[in-house]
Amino acid sequence: MSLLRELSAYPHYLDRLERMSSSDLMSLIEELYRKLPLQSIDEIQEILDGDHEDFIWKPKSNHYHPQESALQSIREVRSAIQEYPSKIMTKLCYIQLVTILEAYLGDRLKMLILQNNKRIANLLQHEKELKKEKxxxxxxxxxxxxxxxxxxxxxxxxxxxxxxxxxxxxxxALGADISFPSATCRETLLKSVKKRHDLVHRNGFTATGYKLTITTHEIECLAENVELWITHIERTLACL
Structure with a gap:
């Protein structure tokens, strides 16, 4: 068992590392590099980025909040489309908004499940693909x-x-009902996923050959509903 895998089992050590100053942390890394059988300096970079295969998923830091990151990204999309309201930019911004939502949903769920044994058990016991594994x-x-x-x-x-x-x-896994807060929100977000697929995989054409046109109004409508659902989810999760 590698040192990295051992460390991942002791969150209090990781918390102490997060509180170190940048200079102290770099000194520690340099000392570890001289003593540990790491393959290259690139492996240290992977560890710092949280991408090393020995680590069970963890957020980049205890101060990382998926909802804040998502809402900040939505603000950036709004700013970008106001400054560059071209056809290509509307397509890119539409794709990005769906990507923001997808990243939020995944990061938030992993953050809540993987640090709680009961929730892990719920997932393994009740998710249809996992519960049939032997x-x-x-x-x-x-x-x-x-x-x-x-x-x-x-x-x-x-x-x-x-x-x-x-x-x-x-x-x-959580016992939380994060269903869409309104029929309009549901319709908007479900349609956005289909449109994103056509924009990314069919160069903006539907399966029947119809060319999609994304307007700035659609961007704002999608941004509002992504933000609305994220806010609704956070209120639901606060009751857990």
């Missing part, structure tokens, strides 16, 4: 962290633009 007892004996890693793997590979499925995951 593993050998020696797998758990050799790797007690396997259930957490499997949950992490599953959540990391989930496509969160499948909004009905995502709503279901929040329900079975």
């Amino acid at each position: 593993i050998h007892l020696h797998t758990i004996l050799l790797d007690p962290e396997y259930p957490v890693k499997r949950a992490n793997e599953y959540l990391s590979n989930t496509t969160y633009h499948n909004l009905p499925k995502t709503i279901g995951l929040y329900r079975i």
Whole structure:
């Protein structure tokens, strides 16, 4: 078992590292690099970026809030479309808004599940793809962290633009009903996922050959509804 995997099992060590100053942290990294069998300086960069395979998913820091990041990104999209209201920019901004929503839904769910054993158990027991999996007892004996890693793997590979499925995951793992706050919000967001698919994978054409045109009004409407749903979700999660 590598040192990285061992450290990931002790959150209080990671918290202490986060509180270190930049200079102290860099000194520690340089000292570790001289002593540990890391392959290259690139591996240290992967560790700092949180991308190393030995780490179970964690937010970049305890101060990272998916909802704040999403809302800030929405403000940036609004600013961009006001400054550059071209046809190509409206398409890019529309795609970005759906991406912002997808990233928020995934990061928020992983943050709430992977640090709570009961929620991990709910996911493994009730999610239809996971509950039918069978593993050998020696797998758990050799790797007690396997259930957490499997949950992490599953959540990391989930496509969160499948909004009905995502709503279901929040329900079975957290017991939270994050359903759309209004019929208008539901219709707008479900349509946006389909439009995003055509914009990304069909160069802006539908399966029947119709060319999509995205207006600045649609951008604002989508931004409002993404923001509305995120706010609604946060209010729901606050009651957990």
